[in-house]
Amino acid sequence: xxRRFRCSVQTKKELVAEVxxxxxxxxxxxxxxxxxxxxxxxxxxxxxxxxDIMERKRQxxxxxxxxxxxxxxxxxxYQEALKLIGELQLENNILRxxxxxxxxxxxxx
Numbered sequence: 081x082x083r084r085f086r087c088s089v090q091t092k093k094e095l096v097a098e099v100x101x102x103x104x105x106x107x108x109x110x111x112x113x114x115x116x117x118x119x120x121x122x123x124x125x126x127x128x129x130x131x132d133i134m135e136r137k138r139q140x141x142x143x144x145x146x147x148x149x150x151x152x153x154x155x156x157x158y159q160e161a162l163k164l165i166g167e168l169q170l171e172n173n174i175l176r177x178x179x180x181x182x183x184x185x186x187x188x189x
Contacts, residue, residue, distance in 0.1 A: 089126075095119060096126045097133040 098108045099119065109119040179186055 092122045093126050093130045093133055096123050097130040097137055099123050100127065100130060101134055101137060 095108055095112060096119075099105050100123070105119050105123070106116045109116040
C-alpha cells in the first residue's frame with residue numbers, strides 16, 4: 081500500500097527552498113518522511129515560486145551567525161571579567177591582611 085504524504089502548499093515550498101539552498105534532496109526528503117522522487121517533483125513544480133522563502137531563510141541564517149558571533153564575544157568578555165574580579169578579590173584580601181597586621185584591633189573600632 082502506498083502512503084501519501086499530505087501537506088500544505090506552503091510546507092511544500094519550504095521543503096523546496098531547503099533543496100534549492102543546497103541541501104541534498106534525499107536528505108531533506110528522508111528527514112521529513114517522504115520519498116526523494118516526490119520532493120524532486122515538488123522542486124520542478126515550485127522552483128520559481130520560492131524566492132521569498134529562500135530570502136527569508138538566508139536572513140535567518142545571517143541572524144543566527146551574527147548571534148553566534150555576539151555570543152562568542154560576550155563569552156570572552158565574561159571570562160575577562162571573572163579574571164578581573166578574581167584579581168581584585170585577591171588584592172582586597174592582601175590589603176585587608178596588611179591592615180590587620182598594622183592595626184590588630186581594626187575591626188573592633
